[in-house]
Amino acid sequence: MILVTGASGLLGSHLCYHLLKEGKNVIGLKRKDSRLQNTKEIFSFYNEEKLFENIVWEEGDILDYFSLQEIMKKHAVTEIYHCAALVSFERKDEHNLFKINIEGTANMVNLAVDFNVGKFCHVSSIAALSQPDKNDVVTEKVVWKSSPMHTNYSISKYGAEREVWRGMEEGLNVVVVNPSLIIGPGCWNQSSGMLISNAKKGIKFYSPGGTGLVDVRDVVKVMISLMEKNIFGERFILNSENLWFKEILTLPQLEFGNKEPGIKISKFIFRLGYRAERIMCIFNGKKPRLAKEFVKSGFEKVDYSSKKIIDKLNFSFISVKQSFQWTCKFFPSDKR
Numbered sequence: 001m002i003l004v005t006g007a008s009g010l011l012g013s014h015l016c017y018h019l020l021k022e023g024k025n026v027i028g029l030k031r032k033d034s035r036l037q038n039t040k041e042i043f044s045f046y047n048e049e050k051l052f053e054n055i056v057w058e059e060g061d062i063l064d065y066f067s068l069q070e071i072m073k074k075h076a077v078t079e080i081y082h083c084a085a086l087v088s089f090e091r092k093d094e095h096n097l098f099k100i101n102i103e104g105t106a107n108m109v110n111l112a113v114d115f116n117v118g119k120f121c122h123v124s125s126i127a128a129l130s131q132p133d134k135n136d137v138v139t140e141k142v143v144w145k146s147s148p149m150h151t152n153y154s155i156s157k158y159g160a161e162r163e164v165w166r167g168m169e170e171g172l173n174v175v176v177v178n179p180s181l182i183i184g185p186g187c188w189n190q191s192s193g194m195l196i197s198n199a200k201k202g203i204k205f206y207s208p209g210g211t212g213l214v215d216v217r218d219v220v221k222v223m224i225s226l227m228e229k230n231i232f233g234e235r236f237i238l239n240s241e242n243l244w245f246k247e248i249l250t251l252p253q254l255e256f257g258n259k260e261p262g263i264k265i266s267k268f269i270f271r272l273g274y275r276a277e278r279i280m281c282i283f284n285g286k287k288p289r290l291a292k293e294f295v296k297s298g299f300e301k302v303d304y305s306s307k308k309i310i311d312k313l314n315f316s317f318i319s320v321k322q323s324f325q326w327t328c329k330f331f332p333s334d335k336r
């Protein structure tokens with residue numbers, strides 16, 4: 001059987017769907033309070049609500065090794081796809097980021113080693129890659145360098161990858177994928193789903209940086225393919241295109257019939273806006289939309305190369321425009 005962590009999240013839900021579609025047996029790891037409605041909704045986007053019933057849900061927490069052990073004793077797990085993580089750029093999440101992403105991954109790796117799991121696919125991120133010295137395109141070869149510009153999320157994802165490479169040294173067959181910003185429908189209130197929710201509301205401001213984007217279906221396709229082809233001991237950047245933030249906001253906003261963002265903001269204005277929003281949120285009780293850590297990555301344009309995976313699998317990525325078109329059409333009409 002295949003164990004998928006983070007099965008109630010954006011990527012994990014899409015992955016479960018595609019694995020089940022291929023006839024595989026899937027155990028979805030969920031926490032006590034996980035919202036399985038998210039996963040169910042994602043299956044409905046593929047018109048396959050019934051397939052959702054085929055997920056064998058098991059309760060556990062990647063921070064609780066014993067809960068994981070119980071699952072492994074119950075099922076013959078031959079493969080693990082480790083998607084669970086905390087995706088956050090909030091300063092207040094610093095402790096949980098390191099705990100869930102590093103310690104949680106260490107637990108998953110130890111579990112796989114202890115129970116002789118044959119294959120382990122780890123979902124890392126482009127955030128786990130250092131930027132090269134000059135304006136070079138980032139490849140899998142970049143070496144991590146400490147920098148005050150790294151967000152806590154980046155550092156935690158880098159730490160998680162180190163645990164996975166340690167697992168490889170201990171004999172585990174591991175493959176790592178480093179997706180850029182994942183675009184796909186569902187989980188609208190968390191992770192990259194927030195981009196779509198905010199685009200629906202209409203964002204007027206943009207920062208002068210940029211990053212890479214990739215369709216969730218491509219991420220899933222590559223993960224399954226790497227595992228089926230037994231490609232281990234390597235990492236792969238998964239990125240369709242590198243765009244400016246202005247373009248990244250414009251594409252979904254136009255899909256929703258909103259205007260493109262017209263006001264370019266500086267770091268100084270961002271910091272002011274961040275403070276003003278925090279104060280407003282105290283009064284109106286709303287969730288803040290600006291994350292302070294964004295100032296570290298939102299003002300630079302970093303380009304990522306996915307040549308390695310394209311060559312390895314003869315792969316072609318869905319365009320970002322197509323990805324936004326597909327994603328936005330599922331955004332619930334009653335949501336604002």
Ligand SMILES: NC(=O)c1ccc[n+]([C@@H]2O[C@H](COP(=O)([O-])OP(=O)(O)OC[C@H]3O[C@@H](n4cnc5c(N)ncnc54)[C@H](OP(=O)(O)O)[C@@H]3O)[C@@H](O)[C@H]2O)c1
Binds near residue numbers: 005033035062
């Ligand atoms: N989204 C992106 O743009 C992006 C880009 C690059 C890489 N990634 C990576 O892709 C992976 C999936 O991201 P996503 O966008 O799907 O995130 P997501 O929608 O926020 O889902 C996170 C998943 O992790 C689970 N989880 C968190 N802490 C856990 C714990 N202690 N024990 C068990 N499960 C736990 C969550 O469970 P609950 O439902 O219980 O909260 C949820 O199922 C992550 O590793 C992320 O770093 C994401």
